[in-house]
Amino acid sequence: MTAYLITSVSVVGAAPTDLLIRDGVIAEVGPGLTAPDATVVDGTGLVALPGLVDLHTHLREPGREDAETVESGSRAAALGGYTAVCAMANTSPVADTAGVVEQVWRLGREAALVDVQPIGAVTVGLAGERLAELGAMADSAARVRIFSDDGHCVADPKLMRRALEYVKAFDGIIAQHAEEPRLTEGAQMHEGEVSTRLGLIGWPAVAEEAIIARDVLLAEHVGSRLHVCHVSTAGSVEVLRQAKARGVRVTAEVTPHHLLLTDERAETYDPVYKVNPPLRTAADIAALRAALADGVIDVIATDHAPHAVEDKECEWAYARPGMLGLETALSIALDVLGPEWDLIAERMSRTPARIAGLTGHGVDPAPGVPANLTLIDPAAHCTIEPAELASRSRNTPYARMTLPGRIVATFLRGEPTVLDGKAVK
Known part of the structure; x- marks a missing residue:
C-alpha cells in the first residue's frame, strides 16, 4: 500500500x-x-474534510443500468468527495430480500470506489401492503440498518408502527418518504402561486407535514428511530423542531436542490426541475437553511436520482422526478453555507455516518x-x-x-x- x-x-x-x-x-x-x-x-x-457520507443515493442497479450502475454511481460519488453512500431500495427487483441487498453490497465492494451500504425496503415490492424481510436483511452480509420505501410513502399507519417496532430490536431506522398519497394524486409541482399560474396540479406542503407529524408520534409511542427523507417545507421544520424538543428519536435530511432552487424553475417546463418532493418557495428555502444551521435538520443528503434520457427529455407530465446530486453537493453546500467547514463536516460526514452506523467514516483526520x-x-x-x-x-x-x-x-x-x-x- x-x-x-x-x-x-x-x-x-x-x-x-x-x-x-x-x-x-x-x-x-x-x-x-x-x-x-x-x-x-x-x-x-x-x-481536508472527513470523507463525505450520503444517506440517500439511487444507484439503479439491478434493473436500470441504462440510468446508473453501482460502479458509475460510485465513481460519481468519489468525484464528489464521498467515501460512503447508502443505496436506496427502489431497484428492479426491489431490494426487499437479503439476496438483493447482498448483491448491491458486493457490487460496491467490487467497484472499490466508495463503501456502498444498501438500504432495504420496508414493504415487499414497495407496495405498502406487508413488511419485507427486515430481519433477514439485517442479518445478511450487508448488515442493513436503514429501511425505506423511498419514492413511496409507507402510508398505512398500522404498517408503519409495525415497522418501527420491528427494527427497534436491532436499533434499526425507518426512513420515511413523507407524502400523503391521497393529497398528491396527479400532482406535478409545489401547490402555490406558480402552479396556479401554470395550470399544473399542485403538491401541497401539508401532504408532507401531515405524514411527518403522524410518524413522529408513532416513533415517540414506540420508542424507535425515525429518519425523515428530503424535508422540503417550513411547516415540516416546525413539526421536527417540536418533536426533537420532546426527545423523539427522529433525524432529518435536506437535499442540496431544496436548499437552492425554488418552484419558479418550473416556469420553463424543463423536466430537469421535476423532483419529488417538488421544489418549494423562497420562504421554505430560508426555513430549511436555518434548520440546517441550528441542527433541527441533521444532514445534507443528495437524493441522487439518475434517469435515462427518455425518462427526462419528454413532456413535463410524463417525466420521472429526480435530479443528479453526488458530484455537485459539496459545492452547493459551500454556496449555501459559506466556508463553515465544521458545519459542513457535521452535516455531510460525521452525522450521516453516525446515523448509518458506518464505522471508520465521518471521523476527522487524526x-x-x-x-x-x-x-x-x-x-x-x-x-x-x-x-x-x-x-x-x-x-x-x-x-x-x-x-x-x-x-x-x-x-x-x-x-x-x-x-x-x-x-x-
Whole structure:
C-alpha cells in the first residue's frame, strides 16, 4: 500500500498542517513531516474534510443500468468527495430480500470506489401492503440498518408502527418518504402561486407535514428511530423542531436542490426541475437553511436520482422526478453555507455516518483514524458540464452553472479514488 504525505493542508478549516497516510490510516499529523517513501500531495490552499457520507443515493442497479450502475454511481460519488453512500431500495427487483441487498453490497465492494451500504425496503415490492424481510436483511452480509420505501410513502399507519417496532430490536431506522398519497394524486409541482399560474396540479406542503407529524408520534409511542427523507417545507421544520424538543428519536435530511432552487424553475417546463418532493418557495428555502444551521435538520443528503434520457427529455407530465446530486453537493453546500467547514463536516460526514452506523467514516483526520477523507480547493470554481459528469445520466439542474469549490482528491482507507480532480480508476 502506497504512503501519501499531504502537505500544508487545513484540516476542517484549522491552521495548515501535514498529514501522513500509511497502511490505510492517518499515521501522523503535524507541521514539517517527512516521509521519503511517500507520494507527496501538495495541500497548499486546500481543506481536508472527513470523507463525505450520503444517506440517500439511487444507484439503479439491478434493473436500470441504462440510468446508473453501482460502479458509475460510485465513481460519481468519489468525484464528489464521498467515501460512503447508502443505496436506496427502489431497484428492479426491489431490494426487499437479503439476496438483493447482498448483491448491491458486493457490487460496491467490487467497484472499490466508495463503501456502498444498501438500504432495504420496508414493504415487499414497495407496495405498502406487508413488511419485507427486515430481519433477514439485517442479518445478511450487508448488515442493513436503514429501511425505506423511498419514492413511496409507507402510508398505512398500522404498517408503519409495525415497522418501527420491528427494527427497534436491532436499533434499526425507518426512513420515511413523507407524502400523503391521497393529497398528491396527479400532482406535478409545489401547490402555490406558480402552479396556479401554470395550470399544473399542485403538491401541497401539508401532504408532507401531515405524514411527518403522524410518524413522529408513532416513533415517540414506540420508542424507535425515525429518519425523515428530503424535508422540503417550513411547516415540516416546525413539526421536527417540536418533536426533537420532546426527545423523539427522529433525524432529518435536506437535499442540496431544496436548499437552492425554488418552484419558479418550473416556469420553463424543463423536466430537469421535476423532483419529488417538488421544489418549494423562497420562504421554505430560508426555513430549511436555518434548520440546517441550528441542527433541527441533521444532514445534507443528495437524493441522487439518475434517469435515462427518455425518462427526462419528454413532456413535463410524463417525466420521472429526480435530479443528479453526488458530484455537485459539496459545492452547493459551500454556496449555501459559506466556508463553515465544521458545519459542513457535521452535516455531510460525521452525522450521516453516525446515523448509518458506518464505522471508520465521518471521523476527522487524526492519528490512527482510517484515512477516509476529501480535499477541496475552496478558492476554485467549476462550471457544470453534463457531458463531463461520471454518472450515466445527465439530468442535472446545475448545467452550465458556475459553483464554488473543486474536489481535488478523495481517499478511501488510504487509497486515492480521485487525484487532481480526476478519478484514479
